[in-house]
Amino acid sequence: xxxxxxxxxxxxxxxxxxxxxxxxxxxxxxxxxxxxxxxxxxxxxxxxxxxxxxxxxxxxxxxxxxxxxxxxxxxxxxxxxxxxxxxxxxxxxxxxxxxxxxxxxxxxxxxxxxxxxxxxxxxxxxxxxxxxxxxxxxxxxxxxxxxxxxxxxxxxxxxxxxxxxxxxxxxxxxxxxxxxxxxxxxxxxxxxxxxxxxxxxxxxxxxxxxxxxxxxxxxxxxxxxxxxxxxxxxxxxxxxxxxxxxxxxxxxxxxxxxxxxxxxxxxxxxxxxxxxxxxxxxxxxxxxxxxxxxxxxxxxxxxxxxxxxxxxxxxxxxxxxxxxxxxxxxxxxxxxxxxxxxxxxxxxxxxxxxxxxxxxxxxxxxxxxxxxxxxxxxxxxxxxxxxxxxxxxxxxxxxxxxxxxxxxxxxxxxxxxxxxxxxxxxxxxxxxxxxxxxxxxxxxxxxxxxxxxxxxxxxxxxxxxx
Amino acid sequence: xxxxxxxxxxxxxxxxxxxxxxxxxxxxxxxxxxxxxxxxxxxxxxxxxxxxxxxxxxxxxxxxxxxxxxxxxxxxxxxxxxxxxxxxxxxxxxxxxxxxxxxx
Numbered sequence: 001x002x003x004x005x006x007x008x009x010x011x012x013x014x015x016x017x018x019x020x021x022x023x024x025x026x027x028x029x030x031x032x033x034x035x036x037x038x039x040x041x042x043x044x045x046x047x048x049x050x051x052x053x054x055x056x057x058x059x060x061x062x063x064x065x066x067x068x069x070x071x072x073x074x075x076x077x078x079x080x081x082x083x084x085x086x087x088x089x090x091x092x093x094x095x096x097x098x099x100x101x102x103x104x105x106x107x108x109x110x111x112x113x114x115x116x117x118x119x120x121x122x123x124x125x126x127x128x129x130x131x132x133x134x135x136x137x138x139x140x141x142x143x144x145x146x147x148x149x150x151x152x153x154x155x156x157x158x159x160x161x162x163x164x165x166x167x168x169x170x171x172x173x174x175x176x177x178x179x180x181x182x183x184x185x186x187x188x189x190x191x192x193x194x195x196x197x198x199x200x201x202x203x204x205x206x207x208x209x210x211x212x213x214x215x216x217x218x219x220x221x222x223x224x225x226x227x228x229x230x231x232x233x234x235x236x237x238x239x240x241x242x243x244x245x246x247x248x249x250x251x252x253x254x255x256x257x258x259x260x261x262x263x264x265x266x267x268x269x270x271x272x273x274x275x276x277x278x279x280x281x282x283x284x285x286x287x288x289x290x291x292x293x294x295x296x297x298x299x300x301x302x303x304x305x306x307x308x309x310x311x312x313x314x315x316x317x318x319x320x321x322x323x324x325x326x327x328x329x330x331x332x333x334x335x336x337x338x339x340x341x342x343x344x345x346x347x348x349x350x351x352x353x354x355x356x357x358x359x360x361x362x363x364x365x366x367x368x369x370x371x372x373x374x375x376x377x378x379x380x381x382x383x384x385x386x387x388x389x390x391x392x393x394x395x396x397x398x399x400x401x402x403x404x405x406x407x408x409x410x411x412x413x414x415x416x417x418x419x420x421x422x423x424x425x426x427x428x429x430x431x432x433x434x435x436x437x438x439x440x441x442x443x444x445x446x447x448x449x450x451x452x453x454x455x456x457x458x459x460x461x462x463x464x465x466x
Numbered sequence: 467x468x469x470x471x472x473x474x475x476x477x478x479x480x481x482x483x484x485x486x487x488x489x490x491x492x493x494x495x496x497x498x499x500x501x502x503x504x505x506x507x508x509x510x511x512x513x514x515x516x517x518x519x520x521x522x523x524x525x526x527x528x529x530x531x532x533x534x535x536x537x538x539x540x541x542x543x544x545x546x547x548x549x550x551x552x553x554x555x556x557x558x559x560x561x562x563x564x565x566x567x568x569x570x
Binding site: 020021022026030033037045047048049055058061062064065067070072073074077082088092100102105106125219226233235237238239241242245247255256347355356360363366372374 | 480503
């Protein structure tokens with residue numbers, strides 16, 4: 001295939017990918033968008049196979065590799081529970097990172113096949129691009145593995161910090177940049193491998209100090225990295241499809257990180273530098289631990305309250321995902337609707353462990369997406385609502401974010417649950433939320449605490465609604 | 467003076483970032499999880515590099531180090547391609563509108 005034709009077809013791939021993302025602007029067009037994406041990918045694979053010199057033995061191995069990967073990917077895609085999406089996406093990011101590293105190493109050892117010059121005499125521009133690609137790829141790889149382990153519970157979700165951490169990171173960062181610079185003068189194998197090892201190490205170091213509830217930012221950030229890594233390799237291989245895709249994915253991840261940070265009213269740097277709730281903020285809350293009266297109730301009370309309400313807003317959070325309570329919740333809502341109660345769902349941008357996590361879980365439980373609202377669209381409705389049913393959320397409802405400038409979550413946009421006539425708050429215990437801040441909502445007169453597992457409590461309420 | 471082809475690629479790159487910026491802002495927040503899984507799937511287009519690596523040849527006809535790296539990279543990218551697109555499809559199938567009230 002001529003180079004011009006293949007370039008044009010790679011450009012087509014890029015366009016199809018843009019259309020794939022464009023489709024996601026509404027659920028109706030999204031499935032079509034995904035088909036565009038698949039078409040683009042098939043096109044890219046066919047064009048690249050037609051552009052290389054095929055020899056038979058390698059073709060066999062290639063087909064085997066493709067089938068093994070395809071079968072594994074297919075099985076994962078059908079078996080994975082929706083509650084595990086965050087760790088799945090983190091795991092997938094690590095694969096993109098590792099693939100980028102492998103491609104770059106391969107290009108380093110046989111640059112002639114990639115059209116980059118001879119071994120250790122690679123064109124200057126290409127070696128810089130290759131260095132950047134391999135470095136970002138390696139960071140994505142180890143960073144995503146750590147994120148995966150934290151989300152999967154293979155590793156504690158609490159931040160791991162040690163003295164001098166930021167200096168070590170800064171030092172490694174400088175080392176990586178200097179090594180990429182040094183590759184221009186000296187393309188020796190040692191330098192190349194030290195660059196890879198240093199990048200692997202910094203990827204690990206960047207993610208360990210970040211805690212569980214900051215995971216939405218981390219996943220989005222790694223999403224962005226995997227894009228930049230692909231773009232770096234795209235420049236090395238002079239491939240338009242990779243460059244376009246890398247730019248799309250990179251900016252997509254960056255935007256999601258921004259939205260997540262804004263949802264927590266924290267700067268990106270603040271999240272990266274790690275350790276929410278681990279610093280001095282906890283000393284403040286300790287003095288207030290004297291027992292304040294809390295009204296607690298049972299499933300019967302909750303069922304009674306909701307049955308007699310005319311409107312209910314459900315506020316789901318990560319606890320709902322942990323308890324797998326989405327199906328029980330939907331059952332409860334169906335019963336309420338039969339009693340002519342108006343029900344809607346309110347979703348905070350950072351609810352759950354990844355952007356849009358709650359929406360997917362509710363969609364899985366067959367909740368129609370037009371009953372699910374984002375923070376800005378529903379926040380004014382709380383004042384006219386009878387009951388708020390908070391299931392597995394905590395910090396995102398804490399009024400302290402609006403009233404106490406000293407609180408670590410001050411300024412974070414919250415769902416105005418407290419404006420409802422009554423609030424039902426399902427929680428396993430009185431322990432504070434992730435931010436380590438006591439939620440003053442618990443002590444309000446109009447709050448009824450339901451101490452139980454989210455799923456069990458919801459199921460009990462369903463029984464009492466009959 | 468002739469323009470370095472690098473500049474063309476850089477132009478494509480910069481403009482694509484802007485396209486990405488505008489397209490992603492128009493994605494509805496309820497689809498942010500599918501957005502992440504589909505961007506993950508399309509970033510596996512890195513398989514084009516893995517294919518070049520798989521068929522790169524040294525003088526001898528035997529399988530080289532680069533080929534092996536290529537095969538591994540193809541496997542990883544394939545997991546991502548199939549896994550990413552299929553799981554996205556599975557998620558998107560679940561986003562349904564409110565059913566028309568038939569039993570009324």
